[in-house]
Amino acid sequence: MSEDAGIAEADAGRAAAAPDRDRLSKADRHQRILAQLAAAPSLRASELAVALQVSGETIRRDLLELNEQGLINRTYGGASRPFAQEASRRDRRAVMIAERETIAAAVSAMVLPKEVVMLGGGATTYHVARFLSARNRDITVITHDFAAAAALGTNPTIRVLFCAGRLQPGEGYLLGSQTIASINGYEANRAIVGATGIGVRGLYDADEEAGAVYAAMIHRAAEAILVADHSKFDQLAVSICAPWSAIDRFVTDRAPTGALAAAIREAGTDLVVADRAAGAAPLAR
Known part of the structure; x- marks a missing residue:
């Protein structure tokens, strides 16, 4: 399944999602994504969208922001943990x-x-x-x-x-x-x-x-x-x-x-x- 198809499926799965007032803030979503990456080496964007009850576009923006901060590695279809680099x-x-x-x-x-x-x-x-x-x-x-x-x-x-x-x-x-x-x-x-x-x-x-x-x-x-x-x-x-x-x-x-x-x-x-x-x-x- 392509990334776009996976995201579309995730969006369809949000039909029964919680009301807007019950959804997580961006900061909370970012914390949840990082916590899940601490437990697993990689995550799929479509699965994150369903778990966090947001659209595929929202998840894409979240992953791009976390990638720009160096907190994750953006991959095709999701994200993975960044590799550690040695300081001096x-x-x-x-x-x-x-x-x-x-x-x-x-x-x-x-x-x-x-x-x-x-x-x-x-x-x-x-x-x-x-x-x-x-x-x-x-x-x-x-x-x-x-x-x-x-x-x-x-x-x-x-x-x-x-x-x-x-x-x-x-x-x-x-x-x-x-x-x-x-x-x-x-x-x-x-x-x-x-x-x-x-x-x-x-x-x-x-x-x-x-x-x-x-x-x-x-x-x-x-x-x-x-x-x-x-x-x-x-x-x-x-x-x-x-x-x-x-x-x-x-x-x-x-x-x-x-x-x-x-x-x-x-x-x-x-x-x-x-x-x-x-x-x-x-x-x-």
């Missing part, structure tokens, strides 16, 4: 600091002396590096991230192994075939990785080469730990790094809900909601 590393490190430190404190408590840890690059994993350096001893950390290596290097009991590869400008980490070859030369007790976004299918990254590095770390470790704050929930990006079935623990600051929570539970991933009140005082920056 400097900008990412300036937000969600308390949440990320809470996550990092919980993860550092999981790492035991003599363990080998693979640590991916990123804003949240940088805080993990800081907490490992401050609170852990006698571990080996394999990383491709310069800032993480520098933070870990302040602890003389931590052995830091740095992967080879090509520098990703602006991010401060290495990636590419040499980085993956370096990772494949090691075994680890744990891999700790972040993500641009997480959804029902698993974890996503805006850079497919960075995602390939995280996937290699997950594959080489006995336990895979994902670290991500709640702002990453239901955010999609271009590259799927790993499905939930490959993630042993997900450490976050807030429990997910809905379809995302169900996907994590069905995969058998251990959900760890870090307790900010139980964490120690933040580290000096």
Whole structure:
């Protein structure tokens, strides 16, 4: 069925709709559309018109406005969630600091002396590096991230192994075939990785080469730990790094809900909601 035919059918289905006074305002319609997209990756305009009891022309205008605001992707026949894009590393490190430190404190408590840890690059994993350096001893950390290596290097009991590869400008980490070859030369007790976004299918990254590095770390470790704050929930990006079935623990600051929570539970991933009140005082920056 074409988009116009679907819209026409939706308009016909409005014959028994509620009176005008009972219809939603534009702001309310927009909120409903965004809420439905949070629960499903895509929506059809004809189905939205019936659900919201408005004309096809009204739905088209709503979707165009939301698309112009960057809140949805307008598609033929409907809409889909927009893909997440990474802000600059400097900008990412300036937000969600308390949440990320809470996550990092919980993860550092999981790492035991003599363990080998693979640590991916990123804003949240940088805080993990800081907490490992401050609170852990006698571990080996394999990383491709310069800032993480520098933070870990302040602890003389931590052995830091740095992967080879090509520098990703602006991010401060290495990636590419040499980085993956370096990772494949090691075994680890744990891999700790972040993500641009997480959804029902698993974890996503805006850079497919960075995602390939995280996937290699997950594959080489006995336990895979994902670290991500709640702002990453239901955010999609271009590259799927790993499905939930490959993630042993997900450490976050807030429990997910809905379809995302169900996907994590069905995969058998251990959900760890870090307790900010139980964490120690933040580290000096």
